[in-house]
Amino acid sequence: MYRYDEFDHAFVQERVAEFRDQVARRLSGELTEDQFKPLRLMNGVYLQLHAYMLRIAIPYGTLSSRQLRRLAHIGRVYDRDFGHFTTRQNLQFNWIRLEDVPKILEELAEVEMHAIQTSGNCIRNVTADHFAGAAADEVADPRPYAEILRQWSSLHPEFSFLPRKFKVAVTAAPHDRAAVQVHDIGLHLKMNEKGDRGFAVWVGGGQGRTPMVAKKVRDFLPEANLLAYCEAILRVYNLEGRRDNKYKARIKILVHEMGEAEITRAVEAEFATLQGKALTVSAPEVDRIARYFALPDLKALPAVSEAYEAAKRVDPALALFAKRNVHPHKVPGYGILTISLKPIGAPPGDATSDQMGAIADLAERYSADELRVSHEQNLVLPHVKLDDIPVVFAQLQKIGLGSANAGFVTDIIACPGLDFCSLANARSIPVAQRLSERFADIDRQVDIGDLKIKISGCINACGHHHVGHIGILGVDRKGEEFYQITLGGSGDETCSIGEIVGPGFSSDGIVDAVETVIETYLKLRASADEPFLATYRRLGQEPFKEALYVR
Amino acid sequence: MVKAAKPFRPVVATANDLRSGAVVYRDRDGKWSKHASLAEIANTQDAADRLLALARADHDANIVVEPVLIEVDGGKPATLRERIRDTGPTIVLPGPPV
Amino acid sequence: MSDDVFRDGAFHAETWSFPKDDEKLPPSGPVAVGKARFLIEIQALRSRNGEIGVVLTPGESLDGIVDHLDRITLVALRFTRYSDGRPYSIARILRDRYDYKGELRATGDVLRDQVKFLLRAGFDTLDVAHAGTREALRSGAVVAMTHHYQPASAETSEGRTSTAPWRRVSS
Structure with missing residues (x-):
């Protein structure tokens, strides 16, 4: 992965010094809040519901073990022991003291990281395919x-x-x-x-x-x-x-x-x-x-790992994990492993400092020291030997991150919503949690198949609801949280914007409504192989609308 | 924020501490406290105007940022948003309890 | 407008006059006017004895101006709010596309945190009203970047690196 040279180091060091000066001028009163706000935003510092929030750039979602350990450390020392991976492949801390930000930036600079342009009216952190540099289907990195x-x-x-x-x-x-x-x-x-x-x-x-x-x-x-x-x-x-x-x-x-x-x-x-x-x-x-992004030196291996195949035969959980969370690698004998940050009932995209540390260890040992962050709020070990997948899976289970649900109905994207965000109109995370619990049964998830649910707590759409197969938008209706459902969105090469299906649902009703949509799909799909999106595109909104609103 | 068209409801002044970003409420002594329960409640429009002016002065003095008046109900913030600001996220946070 | 401008690290006395739209042009000396007046009175401006300048507000394009650039020695671009970044693009177009060599001045909401951006976009003089910024410029207290990932406009003093053709080092 990219390594800073002297120039890059000097650049981030200067930026830290510049921001330290700006913070000092703000604290001394030389800068008013109006003058300071665009400056702090250009360095990823927001004022959110509970405190300042610091958004750290993870350029194109690529991280080393050392960098992830540093993020864990920052969470431990300066925040509440966990971080939130976002839909722009960044990491957010929610209770940061403004006074601490220059020190934190210094700590980040040491590991070749920064918070430059993670907010503000400028060019934001550039995002990329989270399987980049490893995917079998890419033309180049x-x-x-x-x-x-x-x-x-x-x-x-x-x-x-x-x-x-x-x-x-x-x-x-x-x-x-x-x-x-x-x-x-x-x-x-x-x-x-x-x-x-x-x-x-x-x-x-x-x-x-x-x-x-x-x-x-x-x-x-x-x-x-x-x-x-x-x-x-x-x-x-x-x-x-x-x-x-x-x-x-x-x-x-x-x-x-x-x-x-x-x-x-x-x-x-x-x-x-x-x-x-x-x-x-x-x-x-x-x-x-x-050259910085050259594939790590991966030893040539047989395309099929006998040990892995044998382990899958005796462990159905591993077999499912392999099917859902392991993606084809460009080098035979390796796989790209998705670590789902969506355990049943957990806030999407959150990882504790301890989990980050454990994942960094796994990356160091089993993935050539590399990690990726996906815009779907999961982490990725890009270069894992197929032989090693059973042991990595076992280790992930130990830290509560062994969910074999990548791309399933419980692999939900959600913005921080009204629990954290000052722009939000409604909560997102509790809806994600209740949906995750409703569909917790893994057999049911397997039956439903590929389905992307994406939840935003306001119209800014950080939760990407417009491109969710099922999108959920939280709105405020006279002080009450309501949730609007959109159907048929997709963010891939067949990109489409989801269509609003009808009037919104109360917080109590939204989970049932989503379940109704999914049950309708299961009834109407042409075969068990036809995914939700294909069924929706074939049939349109009407049958779903009818199921939701005509009793 | 208080809208003129609505009947007046009691309000308190809230903001974020400039240095830490912590959610704070203006108390009867003119200090900013982390506890909504200590906030000075304005029960009339005049008292509300006075409270907001004081809060804004503290903003101008670089003590707090984004000062606003929020409605309270039985001494507690009335809206879901303000209740969350007061008592924290409604979800169980990952990691050990703080 | 201030009675001095910042250029090359120091404040210098203002030499230009900026008559209001309803004021007569002074008989001689450098004079700068708004775009509308410039376009109407171009002949009068050219026939008087004195340099010609034009002041553009955000959103005003270079249409009609570029034909006369060889006679213009000051273009002042006004920042109504520092967060409105349109003058940066106008500045670069003037320097890079039209090879404008005259004075390019930033005026209005000019703050110390934007000074390096301004200089690198091709501005060479700053009309600074903000007291804190004036003091910082005077005392050399502006903390700014010297490593840049993009070439500047009108760069004469910036160093280059052996790799990455677009990297620059400023003083």
């Missing part, structure tokens, strides 16, 4: 490009005061695990006939109040032009994006209002003035960065 984008976007002199936040995602596999079509810029790395690398460029996707699927503005942008093209998009957005209404300030609205043809024309015109200059991504530079 997209993370070198994500790292190049991370560097380019860090404290950019032109794009630090955009109309609104700006999110970039990168993937390199035909199956899109990074939801690139619901990002401000989505980049899909591919290879042309000549074997050159380039990107399909998607612009103007996003969730929030006005969900939109991105438009493809380039089918194949040569890698050399990656930064110049992004710079062109950002410049058009910085100049033309709306600043009169924060709900209309994202680039998706600009794309919508200008139209696909006009925005493409404007971007291409700007790009024409930028290409071939200082931002050209040269092949040697790509190679230099890519």
Whole structure:
């Protein structure tokens, strides 16, 4: 994975010093809260319901054991002994003292981490396929490009005061695990006939109040032009994006209002003035960065592990874990192992400091010291020998993280909601917990199959409800929590925005309503192999609506 | 926040401590306490206006941030949001109890 | 407007005048006007004895201005709020696309935390009203980044690194 050189170290150290100065000026009263707020947000410090919240960047979701241990340590010393992995592959602590933030940033800098641009109206932490660098189906590792984008976007002199936040995602596999079509810029790395690398460029996707699927503005942008093209998009957005209404300030609205043809024309015109200059991504530079992301030295192994196969035959729990939580690796004899942070009844995405420490040990011993964070709020051990999966599974069970539910109905995404977030209108986590408990029976989960439930506590959609097969949006109705159901959303390459099925449900009624939707699916599916989304797309909303509202 | 159209209901002033971010309430002595139960309750619109002005002055003096008045019911914050701010998340937190 | 501007690490006396839209142009000396007046009175501006400047507010484009850039020696871009970042793009377009060499001034809500961004986007003078920022600039107390992952506009003094063509080191 990427290692800081002297330049990178100097950069984060300077940023820590700069922020320490800003905090000191705030505490001394030289900076007012109004002046300080955009500065603290650009460094990931929010004021949430209970205290300051610090959001730490995990660039493209890649972590080392040492980094995860440091996060565990920060949780222990400065917070309440646990952290929350978010839908943007970041980590949040909820009870941070402003006075402590410079010290925490210093501790992060020591392990090559930071909180730069995890909030604010700037280019946010770049996300990537959480199986990147290991997945059998990727054309190449997209993370070198994500790292190049991370560097380019860090404290950019032109794009630090955009109309609104700006999110970039990168993937390199035909199956899109990074939801690139619901990002401000989505980049899909591919290879042309000549074997050159380039990107399909998607612009103007996003969730929030006005969900939109991105438009493809380039089918194949040569890698050399990656930064110049992004710079062109950002410049058009910085100049033309709306600043009169924060709900209309994202680039998706600009794309919508200008139209696909006009925005493409404007971007291409700007790009024409930028290409071939200082931002050209040269092949040697790509190679230099890519070397950091070289596959670890994985010993060649037989594609089939006899020990693993034998263990699965005698242990049905392991067999299920293997089926759900182990994904094909590009190297024979290895697997990509998903650690579900969704034990039955637990808050999605939370891990205690002890769990983080134990997971770091597992990564060090069994996964070439590497980890990933998924936007689905799980952790990933990307390089596990198939031979080792039984022992890793056993170790995970010991720390309560052996759930074989990846992609199942209980693998729920949920934002922090009203339990933590000052923007939320309703709680998300308790709904996730009750749903998880309702569907706890593993046989029932197996029967239901692939099903993504995503819950947001407000219209900002941090819980990605718009792209949930079943989406749940919490709203406040005269002081009462209500939950609206959307159906048929998907964040993958078949991207679609879920449709609101009808009036919302009370907190007491929402779990039953979801169960009704799922029971309806089970009755209507063409076969046990037809997943929920396929059934919904085949039949549309009507049968579900009828089941929910016509008695 | 208090809306003019509604009949007046008792309010207290709440904010976050600038340094720690902790949820605090303004008490009768003009100090900011972590306990909603110690908060000074304003029972009239005039008292509410006065309390908010004092809270804002403490904001301007860089003691607290985001000061607002919130309605109380039987001395306790009236809305779910404010109850959660007062007593913490409604879920069992991971890890050992604090 | 202040009666001095910050340039090259020090405050210097203001030499430009900024007549209001309904005020007559002074007979001589450097004078800067808003975009609308500039476009209407370009002939008058050109025929008088004195340098010509133009002041743009956020949202005003360079349309109509670029044709006259060879006669303009001051472009002042106003920040109504420091969080409105449009002037940064205008500045870079002026420097990088149109190769504008004259004075490029940031005016309005200019604070110390944005100084490095401004200089790197191509601004060379700052009209600073904020007392704390003035003091920090005067005493050299501004804590700012010197390592950058992007080339600056109008960069003359920034160092380069052996790797990564876009990395820069400023003083």
